[in-house]
Amino acid sequence: MPNFPSGNTIAEVAALIGDAARANILSALMGGHALTAGELSRYAGVTAQTTSGHLAKLTEGRLIALEKQGRHRYYRLASQEVAHALQGLMTIAADGPKRHHPIGPRDEALRLARTCYDHVAGRLALALADSLSKRGYIVFADGAALMTEKGRRFFSGFGIDVEPAAQSKRPLCRTCLDWSERRPHLAGRIGMALLDRLLELGWLARIPESRALKVTKAGQLGLANTFQLPAGWMDYSAPSRIP
Amino acid sequence: MPNFPSGNTIAEVAALIGDAARANILSALMGGHALTAGELSRYAGVTAQTTSGHLAKLTEGRLIALEKQGRHRYYRLASQEVAHALQGLMTIAADGPKRHHPIGPRDEALRLARTCYDHVAGRLALALADSLSKRGYIVFADGAALMTEKGRRFFSGFGIDVEPAAQSKRPLCRTCLDWSERRPHLAGRIGMALLDRLLELGWLARIPESRALKVTKAGQLGLANTFQLPAGWMDYSAPSRIP
DNA sequence: TGAATGTTTCGGTCACGGCCGAAGTGTGAG
DNA sequence: CTCACACTTCGGCCGTGACCGAAACATTCA
Numbered sequence: 001m002p003n004f005p006s007g008n009t010i011a012e013v014a015a016l017i018g019d020a021a022r023a024n025i026l027s028a029l030m031g032g033h034a035l036t037a038g039e040l041s042r043y044a045g046v047t048a049q050t051t052s053g054h055l056a057k058l059t060e061g062r063l064i065a066l067e068k069q070g071r072h073r074y075y076r077l078a079s080q081e082v083a084h085a086l087q088g089l090m091t092i093a094a095d096g097p098k099r100h101h102p103i104g105p106r107d108e109a110l111r112l113a114r115t116c117y118d119h120v121a122g123r124l125a126l127a128l129a130d131s132l133s134k135r136g137y138i139v140f141a142d143g144a145a146l147m148t149e150k151g152r153r154f155f156s157g158f159g160i161d162v163e164p165a166a167q168s169k170r171p172l173c174r175t176c177l178d179w180s181e182r183r184p185h186l187a188g189r190i191g192m193a194l195l196d197r198l199l200e201l202g203w204l205a206r207i208p209e210s211r212a213l214k215v216t217k218a219g220q221l222g223l224a225n226t227f228q229l230p231a232g233w234m235d236y237s238a239p240s241r242i243p
Numbered sequence: 244m245p246n247f248p249s250g251n252t253i254a255e256v257a258a259l260i261g262d263a264a265r266a267n268i269l270s271a272l273m274g275g276h277a278l279t280a281g282e283l284s285r286y287a288g289v290t291a292q293t294t295s296g297h298l299a300k301l302t303e304g305r306l307i308a309l310e311k312q313g314r315h316r317y318y319r320l321a322s323q324e325v326a327h328a329l330q331g332l333m334t335i336a337a338d339g340p341k342r343h344h345p346i347g348p349r350d351e352a353l354r355l356a357r358t359c360y361d362h363v364a365g366r367l368a369l370a371l372a373d374s375l376s377k378r379g380y381i382v383f384a385d386g387a388a389l390m391t392e393k394g395r396r397f398f399s400g401f402g403i404d405v406e407p408a409a410q411s412k413r414p415l416c417r418t419c420l421d422w423s424e425r426r427p428h429l430a431g432r433i434g435m436a437l438l439d440r441l442l443e444l445g446w447l448a449r450i451p452e453s454r455a456l457k458v459t460k461a462g463q464l465g466l467a468n469t470f471q472l473p474a475g476w477m478d479y480s481a482p483s484r485i486p
Numbered sequence: 487t488g489a490a491t492g493t494t495t496c497g498g499t500c501a502c503g504g505c506c507g508a509a510g511t512g513t514g515a516g
Numbered sequence: 517c518t519c520a521c522a523c524t525t526c527g528g529c530c531g532t533g534a535c536c537g538a539a540a541c542a543t544t545c546a
Contacts, residue, residue, distance in 0.1 A: 038493080049495085070492095
């Protein structure tokens with residue numbers, strides 16, 4: 001029975017995430033923005049003192065990192081890997097038969113488009129993935145994704161320069177399972193670059209205090225043109241055809 | 244600040260994993276085999292009563308599933324997704340500067356070859372991935388993987404029939420980050436099929452009470468031939484070039 | 487300098503949950 | 517039928533950790 005590599009510290013990490021207040025903090029940071037301790041305390045739903053303790057623990061556990069800036073302290077997720085692990089937990093947390101779907105306007109905005117750490121998620125992400133796939137720019141095959149040469153040219157023309165080699169260890173192109181729609185969408189370095197570019201163009205805008213993204217008027221036009229999205233992509237579709 | 248989908252149950256799931264005994268149980272089940280409550284209690288390092296309670300909680304939380312068989316109760320991970328989430332946690336748990344590497348013989352066996360839920364991990368997995376990549380059977384690109392037509396033929400000839408379409412939702416071909424070597428290897432449906440086939444051929448054998456895999460004499464020959472592995476692939480290599 | 491704001495430290499309360507011993511249920515073997 | 521084994525339920529102990537009020541520390545602004 002003694003058989004494990006070294007310290008089985010999965011438990012420590014999971015315990016760190018396994019507190020409601022801390023999970024709220026981490027979820028908030030999944031938005032991809034660095035947030036102050038004060039903001040996080042509001043997300044967490046506990047007082048500033050308590051939040052401070054939580055933040056110290058999360059930092060100690062290397063799940064988040066902080067950057068001091070004046071009298072503020074900005075916290076962010078420590079790494080890609082943390083975001084990925086949280087994503088994995090979200091996937092199984094959303095599971096089960098207790099999917100209430102208490103759809104409100106806020107919820108609907110999140111379902112349409114939101115950030116998932118550093119890339120776009122929600123129906124928009126799925127529409128983009130479908131388009132990129134259909135036009136042969138990116139090949140999705142059951143959970144994996146690869147960019148084609150044709151795709152490289154397209155992205156380059158769109159203002160996203162794909163670095164030549166894999167000099168960065170960061171996944172160039174990967175998929176990420178959507179918790180609201182339960183289908184994979186585009187993540188990885190390309191997913192990040194795409195989000196950045198769409199924000200830069202003003203096609204998407206961050207909604208303050210939220211992970212949701214607003215599709216601007218210009219964005220509706222530009223996205224439809226550039227990616228040839230189907231007409232009704234913004235409309236609410238039947239929730240999640242689960243396997 | 245109220246902004247989350249529905250119940251933020253990440254915390255519940257993580258709390259479930261965030262106990263040493265339960266994490267041990269789940270880690271043991273990552274071996275891919277269904278195990279009895281008694282076996283799991285030995286892995287967990289607590290008494291049978293306590294283990295029983297843990298198993299009930301994990302079942303209730305849908306992380307594991309049980310199958311009664313006579314007077315035994317066999318437990319297994321509830322789904323792929325659970326395995327994937329655990330993998331994500333392992334990745335960040337292995338992080339940090341406190342990598343002791345207290346290498347023992349047992350540990351070394353695990354590093355050479357082991358199961359990771361349903362596919363091969365360890366140095367063998369990396370050697371296989373390198374080979375499959377070099378010979379153009381599978382294209383790895385920064386965290387994603389795709390099988391080529393050439394690869395499909397190769398696997399078919401090796402006794403692994405790749406189902407024509409993506410009728411199964413299960414990822415055909417994906418990567419999985421190795422905790423011991425910190426490089427991606429082959430997972431997904433193909434990874435599973437490959438492990439099964441290697442066991443079937445008798446090239447690999449499961450070591451009882453362990454996740455480790457033994458490379459048989461026949462296996463050393465067969466693997467070297469079929470996959471043209473480099474000569475010294477079984478030798479211990481420098482641990483983990485981390486980014 | 488003093489006031490305002492953001493954040494952490496301290497001290498003490500309190501509840502949740504892991505743990506085991508003992509006893510109870512169910513299944514298979516002699 | 518009775519024993520042995522696998523596992524679960526019950527009851528009680530006890531430690532860990534989340535929480536808040538109060539106060540201290542730090543930074544910016546007036």
